[in-house]
Amino acid sequence: LNSQPSPEESLDPQDWDAFRDLAHHMLDDMLDYQQQVRERLVWQPVPAEVKAFLKRPLPQQPQSHQQVYQDFVENVLPYPMGNIHPRFWGWVMGNGTPFAAMAELLAATMNPNMGGGDHGANYVEIQVVDWLKEMFRYPAEASGLLVSGASMANLVGLTVARNTLAGYDIRQKGLRAGQRQMVLYASQEVHSCVHKAAELLGLGREALRLIPVKQNFEMDLAALERAIAADRADGFQPFCVVGTAGTVNTGALDDLQGIAEICEREGLWFHVDGAIGAVAILAPEVRGCVEGLQRSDSMALDLHKWMYMPFEAGCVLVRSEPAHRNAFSLTPEYLAHAERGLAAGNLWFSDYGLQLTRGFRALKVWMSLKEHGVQKFGRMIRQNMAQAQYLKQQVEASPRLEVMAPVPLNIVCFRYNPGGMDEQMLNRLNQELLIRLHESGIAVPSSTTLHDCYCLRAAITNHRSRREDFEILVQACERLGGEVVAEWLGKAALTR
Amino acid sequence: LNSQPSPEESLDPQDWDAFRDLAHHMLDDMLDYQQQVRERLVWQPVPAEVKAFLKRPLPQQPQSHQQVYQDFVENVLPYPMGNIHPRFWGWVMGNGTPFAAMAELLAATMNPNMGGGDHGANYVEIQVVDWLKEMFRYPAEASGLLVSGASMANLVGLTVARNTLAGYDIRQKGLRAGQRQMVLYASQEVHSCVHKAAELLGLGREALRLIPVKQNFEMDLAALERAIAADRADGFQPFCVVGTAGTVNTGALDDLQGIAEICEREGLWFHVDGAIGAVAILAPEVRGCVEGLQRSDSMALDLHKWMYMPFEAGCVLVRSEPAHRNAFSLTPEYLAHAERGLAAGNLWFSDYGLQLTRGFRALKVWMSLKEHGVQKFGRMIRQNMAQAQYLKQQVEASPRLEVMAPVPLNIVCFRYNPGGMDEQMLNRLNQELLIRLHESGIAVPSSTTLHDCYCLRAAITNHRSRREDFEILVQACERLGGEVVAEWLGKAALTR
Numbered sequence: 004l005n006s007q008p009s010p011e012e013s014l015d016p017q018d019w020d021a022f023r024d025l026a027h028h029m030l031d032d033m034l035d036y037q038q039q040v041r042e043r044l045v046w047q048p049v050p051a052e053v054k055a056f057l058k059r060p061l062p063q064q065p066q067s068h069q070q071v072y073q074d075f076v077e078n079v080l081p082y083p084m085g086n087i088h089p090r091f092w093g094w095v096m097g098n099g100t101p102f103a104a105m106a107e108l109l110a111a112t113m114n115p116n117m118g119g120g121d122h123g124a125n126y127v128e129i130q131v132v133d134w135l136k137e138m139f140r141y142p143a144e145a146s147g148l149l150v151s152g153a154s155m156a157n158l159v160g161l162t163v164a165r166n167t168l169a170g171y172d173i174r175q176k177g178l179r180a181g182q183r184q185m186v187l188y189a190s191q192e193v194h195s196c197v198h199k200a201a202e203l204l205g206l207g208r209e210a211l212r213l214i215p216v217k218q219n220f221e222m223d224l225a226a227l228e229r230a231i232a233a234d235r236a237d238g239f240q241p242f243c244v245v246g247t248a249g250t251v252n253t254g255a256l257d258d259l260q261g262i263a264e265i266c267e268r269e270g271l272w273f274h275v276d277g278a279i280g281a282v283a284i285l286a287p288e289v290r291g292c293v294e295g296l297q298r299s300d301s302m303a304l305d306l307h308k309w310m311y312m313p314f315e316a317g318c319v320l321v322r323s324e325p326a327h328r329n330a331f332s333l334t335p336e337y338l339a340h341a342e343r344g345l346a347a348g349n350l351w352f353s354d355y356g357l358q359l360t361r362g363f364r365a366l367k368v369w370m371s372l373k374e375h376g377v378q379k380f381g382r383m384i385r386q387n388m389a390q391a392q393y394l395k396q397q398v399e400a401s402p403r404l405e406v407m408a409p410v411p412l413n414i415v416c417f418r419y420n421p422g423g424m425d426e427q428m429l430n431r432l433n434q435e436l437l438i439r440l441h442e443s444g445i446a447v448p449s450s451t452t453l454h455d456c457y458c459l460r461a462a463i464t465n466h467r468s469r470r471e472d473f474e475i476l477v478q479a480c481e482r483l484g485g486e487v488v489a490e491w492l493g494k495a496a497l498t499r
Numbered sequence: 500l501n502s503q504p505s506p507e508e509s510l511d512p513q514d515w516d517a518f519r520d521l522a523h524h525m526l527d528d529m530l531d532y533q534q535q536v537r538e539r540l541v542w543q544p545v546p547a548e549v550k551a552f553l554k555r556p557l558p559q560q561p562q563s564h565q566q567v568y569q570d571f572v573e574n575v576l577p578y579p580m581g582n583i584h585p586r587f588w589g590w591v592m593g594n595g596t597p598f599a600a601m602a603e604l605l606a607a608t609m610n611p612n613m614g615g616g617d618h619g620a621n622y623v624e625i626q627v628v629d630w631l632k633e634m635f636r637y638p639a640e641a642s643g644l645l646v647s648g649a650s651m652a653n654l655v656g657l658t659v660a661r662n663t664l665a666g667y668d669i670r671q672k673g674l675r676a677g678q679r680q681m682v683l684y685a686s687q688e689v690h691s692c693v694h695k696a697a698e699l700l701g702l703g704r705e706a707l708r709l710i711p712v713k714q715n716f717e718m719d720l721a722a723l724e725r726a727i728a729a730d731r732a733d734g735f736q737p738f739c740v741v742g743t744a745g746t747v748n749t750g751a752l753d754d755l756q757g758i759a760e761i762c763e764r765e766g767l768w769f770h771v772d773g774a775i776g777a778v779a780i781l782a783p784e785v786r787g788c789v790e791g792l793q794r795s796d797s798m799a800l801d802l803h804k805w806m807y808m809p810f811e812a813g814c815v816l817v818r819s820e821p822a823h824r825n826a827f828s829l830t831p832e833y834l835a836h837a838e839r840g841l842a843a844g845n846l847w848f849s850d851y852g853l854q855l856t857r858g859f860r861a862l863k864v865w866m867s868l869k870e871h872g873v874q875k876f877g878r879m880i881r882q883n884m885a886q887a888q889y890l891k892q893q894v895e896a897s898p899r900l901e902v903m904a905p906v907p908l909n910i911v912c913f914r915y916n917p918g919g920m921d922e923q924m925l926n927r928l929n930q931e932l933l934i935r936l937h938e939s940g941i942a943v944p945s946s947t948t949l950h951d952c953y954c955l956r957a958a959i960t961n962h963r964s965r966r967e968d969f970e971i972l973v974q975a976c977e978r979l980g981g982e983v984v985a986e987w988l989g990k991a992a993l994t995r
Binding site: 011012013014015016019022023026027029030031033034036037038046048049053054057058059060061062063064065066068070071072074075078079080081082083084085086087093094096097098099100101102103104105106107108109110111112113114115116117118120121122123124126127129130133134137138151152153154155158162166173174175176177178179180181184195196198199201202203204205206207208209210251252305307311313314315317331333334335336337338339341342343344345346347357358359360361362363366367370371372373374375376377378379382383386434437438439440441442447449450451452460466467468469470 | 525622
């Protein structure tokens with residue numbers, strides 16, 4: 004059939020041999036790009052002419068594969084975010100790996116829809132979820148789903164909590180049919196995606212009670228207990244506590260054992276946002292810091308952060324498979340499952356979340372866990388934590404830098420402080436310093452504000468970083484901070 | 500720095516040359532796999548030994564790249580879902596293309612986080628969204644976001660509708676603070692993801708009023724108007740009508756002009772689920788069938804369906820950028836935007852949806868639209884619609900097959916009916932026929948149930964299908980249907 008002439012068109016290449024040549028060329032470029040990443044600047048601004056090129060109208064006519072690739076090479080490839088570089092520590096982002104990038108090619112070639120059914124890719128996802136249950140010490144009968152990231156994983160976990168503990172058919176009747184306003188608890192340091200989830204679920208942001216934190220940015224559990232008691236007295240319906248295993252600001256770890264006990268006593272759902280720090284469980288030397296994680300009812304994970312997977316790779320685990328399924332399952336006639344054939348199989352992932360069509364994100368996780376073995380991930384996590392301590396020491400050793408928060412995990416908040424400046428001036432100085440760091444291309448931390456102090460913030464989820472990279476960061480901060488101060492003093496002298 | 504010895508480990512290949520050789524070998528395999536797809540069976544069941552292989556515990560130690568790839572080649576690659584094959588028409592799924600698969604490799608190599616900021620990939624997504632606005636005749640100042648698929652796109656659109664029309668700060672206060680129960684409308688044929696969205700948003704499935712359809716499965720607009728009036732009289736708060744541009748069961752197209760007029764008159768948000776049929780707008784000969792689409796307030800699209808992109812590639816468009824932003828924007832201190840540096844730029848995609856971390860799904864769309872030009876997509880869509888009519892004619896011409904619903908778009912519902920069987924028996928017969936079709940590997944339609952009749956259902960969103968493929972399907976149905984009947988008659992004779 005393949006050679007039969009046909010008047011019909013397809014989107015396949017007309018000249019497969021030429022396409023194959025180009026594809027190999029593209030692959031070599033991509034391997035070079037990863038192999039040589041350390042030799043390049045971390046980040047550079049996107050030039051105006053590139054922005055203009057990317058404003059042209061919708062293409063009506065075809066371009067050659069070569070031309071399209073060339074457009075990519077000239078206008079996109081040179082202006083990366085930078086997070087694959089060894090000196091990128093902004094926000095909390097993994098790097099990806101060359102093997103996982105190849106896995107994405109394999110996944111897009113097979114291009115299965117992971118909604119459900121009897122095909123190989125679905126068994127890969129089942130295995131990956133089983134492996135994650137094993138890694139995070141969940142029972143074998145627990146349930147899980149790969150999702151886009153922790154925003155979605157938290158939303159799924161909180162939806163299961165809401166639907167399970169409402170006490171009536173909330174899926175059918177909605178929130179207004181309940182007797183009381185449902186409320187949930189998290190620390191003031193909880194990630195904004197939990198705020199967004201409370202909004203989306205119709206609870207409203209006021210229903211998310213933000214519990215104060217202690218000096219080390221952990222949730223104050225005495226305050227949590229008082230808040231629950233006050234809400235019960237006031238006629239609210241507490242249903243869930245969100246514990247954070249690694250806050251986004253400072254990497255603070257809530258006392259998960261303590262929260263688990265409160266939730267058991269109070270009959271509340273215990274959800275853990277483990278996006279940032281849950282994987283510390285893989286490093287034997289440090290896993291005590293997330294003890295209690297395994298007692299949660301649901302857990303959000305982000306494998307594209309500290310498991311170094313390319314985007315997107317989040318996961319939600321739910322201890323009770325029936326609760327998970329009952330919160331989402333809905334099988335219309337056109338999705339009827341079958342006894343045999345492609346529509347066979349008991350596991351339809353679409354019964355466990357929002358997406359019906361789902362991509363094969365499991366493959367990169369599967370191939371990466373096999374490639375390295377989980378023990379190596381434990382070593383890498385430990386390595387990043389040691390690097391955080393090393394950076395902290397370097398900052399402490401510098402006369403002009405200061406550490407701004409405890410470093411329990413892999414996040415270091417610090418600032419440049421030459422002395423003699425008020426807080427407002429220091430904030431402006433460090434804002435300018437961060438921008439110059441970015442513009443220099445030397446290193447990319449990001450920022451946060453702690454107790455009104457603007458800080459540089461390095462979140463070390465980077466398998467390519469080495470100790471010397473942190474020395475380079477500290478030296479650059481000292482030099483660029485000094486330059487800004489000198490300029491400001493110069494300007495002040497001129498205007499005096 | 501690259502050559503400096505270091506005690507620190509990374510996840511990069513230790514032997515780049517060997518890795519490069521393997522990567523090229525993988526690429527050749529993937530190109531062969533796509534080039535030769537027509538020569539293989541569409542689908543085959545996953546053997547028990549493969550399922551057993553995919554149940555082994557979490558790997559502790561590393562395996563070689565070769566071994567991991569070999570495991571993939573032996574246990575995953577031979578058992579595809581089948582949707583890249585020319586004779587796959589199950590559910591509604593695109594195929595992907597070789598060039599888009601390469602785009603996924605490029606995207607995973609750069610691995611940017613598309614949350615926001617000043618880097619090349621973000622401008623690619625802005626351009627793709629602009630192109631989609633142009634394709635679907637939305638104003639230039641409209642807003643949009645690439646998402647995992649139409650389930651998410653519908654959820655985002657309905658969230659904007661809910662938050663915009665609540666009449667109070669629903670994000671802060673939640674649904675219970677409203678004066679009245681908010682309700683929305685869609686036809687009985689609306690996709691299940693809209694049911695799920697109503698549940699998730701806390702409205703409850705009862706708040707989704709399912710309007711009856713006419714004989715051709717389009718929403719009955721007179722019934723819609725009656726339902727809105729009755730709800731207003733009963734103290735409910737109507738806020739949105741969901742029109743469907745191509746239902747999942749039969750491809751029926753709601754009267755979008757009519758719905759637009761009702762929404763304008765009633766002050767309701769007009770959301771279109773265009774996942775299945777909105778792209779008909781690209782084919783000049785047929786675009787009249789989705790006229791009115793451009794009058795909607797928001798629109799859900801699925802580029803991994805009838806735009807043939809690999810999974811995942813959905814999109815939501817929202818006419819009012821401020822409404823879109825106001826429904827989702829939330830910028831905590833650790834995401835502070837900046838004047839210069841990487842955190843610069845006005846467009847933070849995380850302000851427009853649920854995801855904060857977002858993958859570079861824009862690249863495959865960008866490269867594919869440049870590769871083919873939008874006019875070719877129009878021709879492909881037209882080609883699939885012509886193939887649907889051809890299949891309908893073939894079914895009509897067969898003495899033992901019958902068409903079960905109108906074919907306005909690209910979906911054909913039909914069944915095997917040898918005569919003399921009651922409906923229950925016909926349902927069982929066609930269930931068995933579908934399974935045997937799958938097991939034969941000849942073709943993969945899926946199924947649905949219309950007016951209690953189980954039907955085979957071919958949704959033609961396949962750029963590789965040719966006319967002869969539909970002839971093969973019809974012949975296989977006749978042959979396998981006859982075999983089932985003969986077996987059943989034989990068994991009946993034996994037991995008599």
